[in-house]
Amino acid sequence: MGGVRRWLHDTVGGLPATYWYLWSGLLVNRVGAFAMLFLSLYLTEVRGASKALAGVVVGAYGIGGAAGVLLGGVLADNWGRRATLLWSHLTAAALMVLMAFAGHLAAIAVLAALIGVVHSMPGPAFVAAIVDVVPPEKRSRAFNLQFWAFNLGMAGASFLAGLLAQASYLALFLVDAGATLATALIIAARVPETLVRRSRTPDTRPPSGLRAALTDRTFLAFVGLTFVLAVLTAQTSTIMPLAMRADGLSSAAYGTVVAFGGALIVVGQLFVPRLIDRHRKHVVLAVSTGLLAVGFGALAFADALPAYLAAALIWTVGSMLAAPPNAEINAELSPTALRGRYQAVFYLTFPAAAFLAPALGGVSLQHLGDRHWIVSAGVGLAAVIGHLVAGPRRERRVAALRAAERTAPDAVTGERTLTGAA
Incomplete structure (x- = not known):
């Protein structure tokens, strides 16, 4: 028993509460982030899109993701980690609901690009917040658990997506939106702003952008x-x-x-x-x-x-x-x-x-x-x-x-x- 307790302490002990709320939000978000995995099938099977057009729409999601990463990093430094996490998740939940009921392929393509943006925005803010609150000597443990949660969540997402897609694509999008909203609620209730603003002289102010x-x-x-x-x-x-x-x-x-x-x-x-x-x-x-x-x-x-x-x-x-x-x-x-x-x-x-x-x-x-x-x-x-x-x-x-x-x-x-x- 002593060896098990020591392993548990070495693995998960000593990390601040804010980290665990961030970790929980990431896990819930990943478990629920399954709708876009089935986007190409949804477009071809339900909306009658060609394979080529489905590829373009999925590509729009990827392009949005690249833009969202950069935007999320800038906002995390200027607006704050908590604000970036909260509003990107709230916006993602709303866009996913719109996606569930969108009928025109052009509208779906625009929504896919926007969802790509807001899905990628939280990444830099999540990691920056973890670095803000976890001491350097414990970051290896924190990042190891973050990677584990991400993969555990993705495994759960793949399983749930298969079940929901068989039942209803509408349910697929709405459950995804619900999981994203749950993450936003965890952040709103339990994650404080971790960005501390410091005064800097012109000589010590870092380059902008x-x-x-x-x-x-x-x-x-x-x-x-x-x-x-x-x-x-x-x-x-x-x-x-x-x-x-x-x-x-x-x-x-x-x-x-x-x-x-x-x-x-x-x-x-x-x-x-x-x-x-x-x-x-x-x-x-x-x-x-x-x-x-x-x-x-x-x-x-x-x-x-x-x-x-x-x-x-x-x-x-x-x-x-x-x-x-x-x-x-x-x-x-x-x-x-x-x-x-x-x-x-x-x-x-x-x-x-x-x-x-x-x-x-x-x-x-x-x-x-x-x-x-x-x-x-x-x-x-x-x-x-x-x-x-x-x-x-x-x-x-x-x-x-x-x-x-x-x-x-x-x-x-x-x-x-x-x-x-x-």
């Missing part, structure tokens, strides 16, 4: 390495199904591989902090990226379901190990006053990877065949070297940022409020 993040070479190098990881991971939902079909495997086999990876994360993610806490972050990221490279490289030799499952085991462990240090480094490289903007630039890597992985991966698979996976492994191994080379420089940068923020003028000019410059 996104310019600071987009000209920070150390940060952009880290974002680039994260982009490689995201491209590798995105292949599980874009390129791997094509490879499995070419090997004569069914859609059910693909579903088995995806479910296996999800189950591994749900069961194993809670044990990750004890494995990585004693090691330097860039070393953990190098090892985890190496596992991703080996896992996807192994697909060059896979032609049956057991081989795909074995490869999925390797790359899923890599993803699990990478999640906490990746989020920690992102937080550490972000100046306090620009935390939301830095999160926004960081989170752009994922929609960019979701676009690039199928766009280039499909061409590569068509022309290279199984050698595509060897190329993927080579790209991953290059990122391993990148982490090992860039890691010490990142550590020096983090130390300099902490020293600068301890000595910079930071007198609080007022209470934590929801108002501020737009």
